[in-house]
Every structure is written in C-alpha cells, then in structure tokens.
Amino acid sequence: MALSLSWGINNLIEVEGVEYELDLEFSKVLRFFDLWKDNDLSNIDKAFISINMLLVDKGVKVDMEILPSLLTAIVKRIAGDKPPKNSIKRDLKGNALEEEKKYYDLEEDAEYIYSSFIMDYGIDLIDEREKGTLHWDKFNALIIGLSDNTKFKRVIEIRQMEIPEKATAEEKEKIQKAKREVALKSNRELIEFEMMDLKQKREYMMRKEETNGE
Template sequence: MISLAFGINNDIELNGVIYPLDLDFSTVLRIFEMFQDDDLEEGYKFAGVLMGIAGLSEDEILDLNDQDKIDLYLKITERITNSFANEVEAEKEFDLKGNVIHEEIKKEDYNLTEDAPYIFASFYKDYKIDLIESRGNLHWDKFNALLVSLSDETKFKKVIEIRQMKETDDMTSEQKIALKKAKKAYALKSSQQAIEFEEMDIKQKREWFAKQQRKSGELIE
C-alpha cells in the first residue's frame, strides 16, 4: 500500500530472510495474465511467481524447503492481490429510500488484461501517461491508485458504467434494447456466456444444459 509518510515497502520477510520484490506494474500484470492462462500448469504458475516477482533463480527455489516455497508464494500473491483489492473495494451511496445512487468500480467489473486498450487510452487522456513507455518505471501500487482515480469521462470508466448499468422500469423498450446491445458489446469474456444464456428461450437453455452435461460426461443418452 502507498504511504505518503513512509513510501512503499517492496520487501517480504520470511524466517528472517528479506526478499526484495519486483513490483513494477507490468511485471505484476504478466503474473495476472499467467494466472488466467488455463493451458499453463499450476507448477509453472507457482514457479513464475517466485521467479518473476521475487527474482529467485531455479537453484534458489530448489534450496527452499517445500513449506517455505508455499509460504513465500502465498505472501507474494497476498501482497499483489491485497493492494489491488484494497484499491477497488466497492463503496455504495444510498438515497433516503435505500436506492443506490453511486457505486465505485469493483474487481468483477473489469479485467486488467481484456480492458488493456481502454486502460491505456484512459491513462493517456487523464494523466498523459503512456503505459507502454512506463513499463519499468511505474509501481504496481501507484498504478492501482491512478486506475481507480480515472475521471468519469475516460473510456475505461464509461465501459465500467455500462457494465454496471441495470434496466429500470422507466426505460423505454428502445432504451432497454440499446442497453442490452451495449452490455453485450463491452462484456468481459467471463460475463459473455451469462449474457448469451439470458437471451436464450427455454428450449435453447435446455439444449445448452444438455450440451454442457455431455461435455462433462454426466448425461446418459
């Protein structure tokens, strides 16, 4: 976390040993992309964290006992995900009737990999920061603080607003159709399937379930 008084701590201590971490935003983002790659084995991801963030060599990893490897991995992942989570924790404001009138962005509203073009354009618009040129010069914690502070006029924030928007009773049919199209256009891959499922009729939903069961071998013809 950022402290104006003490700066940013880039070290992790384990059993009396200090491990300096590479917390450049581009390094951390590469780790997150690795986490999302289903084709990579878990062991590769495990080693990727120790090597990519802690800068350990294969020999240094081998010198650690199994418990220390696990503890160090957990400390590192907690460090990069907690700073991320703390910056984007949802905060809601309500009117006198209990209706939400303002809601900050939440982690599930965006994906740092999928939304990279929007984030790049938005950083340049608000801060004149070229994130490609800033690799190696922008700390992960600073990146997160700037990310959640982007103005509402940026592309990133507008996309988030569309993803968060819900239909209301006072919307016209045309407005509801336009909203559905916009949400589908900007849906994350993780949300795309749910949106497509909601658009299916009963028969299509049954066929979809049957197809998923066949894939998992649960359906006996």
C-alpha cells in the same frame, strides 16, 4: 496495498523470519497474473516461475517447504490482505473483485486502460513498460483515480448499469445493445441469457443439457 505518502512504498515481505525484496514493476505483476492463466503449466511450475519473476535477488534458493508460504506472501502483497474501502481487491488472475461481480478485466480492457491513462495523465503505459519504473501500487492508484469521462470508466458504468423497470422497449433495447457491445467475454453468455424471453431460455437450457450429456 503498501502505497504510503508518509513512508513511500515497501517492497519487502517476510517469510519465516527471512526478508525478500520484490520487483513490483506494473507490467511484471501483470505477467505474473497472466502466468496463472496458463493451463499448460503445473501449479508448481507457475509458483517457481512467478517467484523468480518477482524476486529482486535471482540467486535466492527457494525450497519446496517454503514455496507455499512465500507465494502466499507475494499474492497478499500484490492483491492486498484486507484492503481499504477504495482499494482494488483482486483474485490470483488479476481480476478485480467487487461483491463477486466482475466489471473489468486487466487483459480484455487493456486498450480502454491504455487510452484512459493517456487522456487523464498523459502516461503511455507501453513507454512506461519499457522504462520499467511504474510501480504496481502507483498503477493501481492511477486506475482508481481515472475520471468518469474516460473510456475505461464509461465502459464500467455501462456494465454496472441496471435497466429501469419503467424504461420503454426502445430504451431497454438501447441499454441492452450498449451492454452487449462492452461485455466481458466471461460475462457475455450470461448477459445474452438474461435478455432472452422465457421460451428462449427453456430452449437454451435444453441445448446445454444435451451438450453436457454427450
């Protein structure tokens, strides 16, 4: 990230000796991530569309030879190359990475993030999107700074929660229910599998093998 209280925000990237200025308004960056989830487009199409989306100068001609380097530079600027300890490291789809575990999703958790920004900062992200002035770096800093009593932070805490070994059956069921209610779609199947007993797991694996063999 390039948020600096001393120097402000740097929106410039350099590729093969040429500087390019980026428009990193937060909703544009979110749409950049959404674009890379679109399976109907080729990677080449995604690259050209996303570059055109984020370059300030729409008249810049981008050759195929420079396309990979330019896209890599854009992704590094957005997601960070070697982020500091408390920054958010992301994959190409915008998802936060932490020790290969995914605890939140910018798309699935949009309502939690929206309500939490209003609660802590009085910021309406829909209004900010229409204004087009909230920078991606500021958005990330504000997410990091959300207080623990916001809905977003409480949901993450539940997802990260471990079930204590000495918990009673009632306590375990309560925690499991809470985790199911806020589970990300991508993690829900894994959570349900972990909650099965040995017999249920064997039956589940047999069904999966039968499905894969069709």
